[in-house]
Amino acid sequence: MPILEVEGLSKYFGGLAALNDVNLSIQEGEIRGIIGPNGAGKTTLFNVISGVYRPSSGQIRYQGKTRIDGLSSSRIAGMGVVRTFQRTALYHHFSVLKNVIVARHLHAKENIFRVISGLAKKTEEKNTEKALEIVEFMGLGHLKEELAENLPHGHQRALGVAIAIACEPKVLLLDEPLTGMTPTEKDRMIDLIRKVHQQGITILMVEHDMRSVMELCGYISVLDFGMLLVEGPPAEIQNNEMVINAYLGTEDILSASTSA
């Protein structure tokens, strides 16, 4: 059964169709790659799915029948569809641990009245414990007291994923998780994504690093000019004429990936 279905999805910014009649069907438990040249609409797709933008038309169905298009970001996250950002989105002035504690919002049980009357200690401790677990799971344990703004880039990106994991998602949308990383950082992140996937989380991943996409994803959807160009397993996509043409004259990503 598909866990997430996108049907006839369009998003216009003024006259520009950032998404144009896109259909996707994501199976529970898969790692889906979303690729395409810059400006193809990948981030917009994530923004629409995660409720940052309302779609201009089309439907997004989650777990069968539930329509999530048009719901607010926080509602959608609450239902288990959580995204990371292409930019390095963190609470820069919080420690690593606090970044994750705050992101436990959906699963921390305390309310404001219990906090005011000093009764929330127990639930807060439990929550901190769970946050600590996530921080260690993401390999950030030794940095837990460090301010997020002081982390090296690779660890900041890992913290971005940790924040999303803290929401206990069923579907995780990763927007260019490997951007700007050194090869070592990339390898570590790929391992982390695998580990997250092994927890039973369905993953949609936008990424330009083709080697990693081919390695991680069982199935790839290619966007170009807001339209779904082609879909298929990595081997097929790699040699697809249309895909190669789409990338032509933009970046030499496909060949770069084979040399890397």
Next chain:
Amino acid sequence: MSSHSMKKYKIGGLAPLILVLSGLCLVPFFLRAYLVEVAMMYFIYIILAQSYRLIVTVHDWQLYHIVLYGVGAYTSGMLAKNLGVPVFVAIPLGGAMAGLVGMAITLPLLRTKGWGFYIATYGLAELIRLTWLKFRNPFGGSTGIIDIPWPPVIAGIDFSDRIPYYFFSLGVMLLVMLMLYRIEKSRIGDSFKAISMDPELAASTGINIPRHRLMACSIGGFFAGVAGGLLVHRLGAVDPKLFNITTTLYLLIWVVVGGTNTFWGPIIGVSVMHTLFELSRPLIEIRPMFFGLSMVLVLIFLPGGLEGLISKAITRLQKRDRVAPVET
């Protein structure tokens, strides 16, 4: 090792607190009557500034806080005078009313942002203040309401006397500080800050931003209303002038000069600026200019406020301390 030095500073932080508290308990017995009255105003202003900071942590620098202080004062005063509600019941009810009004003002403005939001909050606040001014019945118009009941005698202590009321307002202030401190240290308090740091990220983790903004402004409003109740039952009277834009400016000055990054900023701001205010009574003509200027200077040269300056000094001391044992 680092946890050791942290512990030391925690104890170091408690000692001055106990010292200040003992001082506050002794002080009314030695001060002139007038100065005890002034001290009570510090307590009221600290409640105002601290509750305002809670709202500021969500980044809503609204301009109706002083009017909510007024809503608390009018509500508590009128409940006690017109309906005979006991003063100590009327004060929290005034707080509740202020919290509700705060929520009612913010709700329609949730879609507005930045300047639009600030100006609209000011507009709605003025609307409330003008209602007090225009309607002699029941608000008493520009002369306000007089003969508001004093607090009662409880267990032989007459709370309408200066020193008992001093301790009552001190107690209320400490209680409010405790509650706001708990919020500050809680995950919910961090959610408020998270919203102001990166609203898009906060929403992506399921934090309902409108809900949190309403929560902050109604809790902050509640405490502002309580401060109003404390005021009105000491003055025995209330009028709209107490809650005009000048008072709002003073609130902004306390909070900006003190700083909003930590819990201690507003307390420092009120302590320093209200002391200057009292000391500059002889210069009453030029005082507003001086205060406006002080806020501008702080904004330019001390963006973190006095609190930022102090915490910088403390960090420097801590660093020196932490380095020392490693070297020996």
